[in-house]
Amino acid sequence: MVKTDSIAGEPASQPDQVAAIAKLAREAAGVDIIELKIAARGLPESVPIARLYGESPEFDSLKRLAEEWRLHPERKTGTAQVDTLTSFIDLTNRHKTADSAIFANTDWKAPALTAVIDYHAVEGTDAQWLKHRVHYAFPLSEQWKTWVSTNGKPMAQADFAQFIEDNIADLSSPEALEVTDYEAKFATKIATPSELVALSRGLAVRVESKVASNVVLQSGEGQIVWDEAHQGADGKSLKVPGLFMLSIPLFHMGETQRVPVRLRYRIREGSTIWFYQIYRPDVAVTERVTEDYEDAMSQTGLPGFIGKPEPA
Structure with a gap:
């Protein structure tokens, strides 16, 4: 039986038949990298995705594949636990940004200072991650x-x-x-x-x-x-x-x-x-914590708040 072209109705040549088969094979298992345009706050303008062909075509994210080759962490995260006020101030100064902030828990039974390095920006509406912190729990002498x-x-x-x-x-x-x-x-x-x-x-x-x-x-x-x-x-x-x-x-x-x-x-x-x-x-501890809190604000140049920061 001779194969004919579905459009022209004429017999297809042998090379054309091979090319058609190859094209079908590529379409059956091929992958294209395309750019997906995004218009949403907090996301990039576009992201690369993979378009998979086959019997069940689908789109797949390339992020997890790219993460395997990451040379550095995507952002700074974690909480550093320091044992002295001096270390708290020095480490906060090392990492602080224009939007960092210090929070003071003045409860005399569990006093603490926490610097949130990646705190929400003063200007603008974009939220930050709140996952990079320095914590000083006032260890007792x-x-x-x-x-x-x-x-x-x-x-x-x-x-x-x-x-x-x-x-x-x-x-x-x-x-x-x-x-x-x-x-x-x-x-x-x-x-x-x-x-x-x-x-x-x-x-x-x-x-x-x-x-x-x-x-x-x-x-x-x-x-x-x-x-x-x-x-x-x-x-x-x-x-x-x-x-x-x-x-x-x-x-x-x-x-x-x-x-x-x-x-x-x-x-x-x-x-x-x-x-x-x-x-x-309670008065003695609160006085000492308040003075140390004021010293921390003065030596880091950061704003301070009495209370606890939002959960990360």
Whole structure:
């Protein structure tokens, strides 16, 4: 049977038949790269796609194939966790753009600073990815953790004397404004470090003694007298101040913060139980976080906001 051309009705030559077969084969399994025009915000004007031929023609994206050959990431992503305020500032300065922003969580139980490098632009309506960040979670210093760990917990006299001796470097003499403010507010005297040392050493020699009397002096100090022949190194009763000051960094390698602490004791069956109470630890932490937040804005030149950024 002789094949004829469907249009002319004439027999097709052998070369024409081969060419027709080859054309059909290409159309059955061929691939063309074409440009797809796009008119949508946030997308490029056009993207390349593959047009597949065959019994079921279709279009396919070339992006996943191209990604296999990528030499660099498409954009900066991830959250860097830093341990010091200095590192937070330096790393933010390294990556910041004109639209970067700093957010501060001032909750004293979980304070944090977060710089969103790829934050939404100030001008224009195009959104950004919000996936490149620097996070500083204010890791607590060892000194602050030590004082917080036993805050409000009762201690035997010997244990308290040892605790004061071990942490004497954290104590500070009161400043003039602190004396005026706190002594009037609490109606008691603020101790100097040397007075606390004398108190701890005086307590150490009375571990087995029974309390004979306990009075509150006009100054607001307590006075404890032990029923014992010898009364310590100087042979006198001890005056117990009602307050003392700490000067310690609240956060790892951070600036020092002055924190007032109330000194308390109770008499139980002739024995003295000691404890202390940090005055408004939330205020101390919030003040320190706020100052560090302001330093971060000043040294990076970025705007700041109290709160948390949008999820990425």
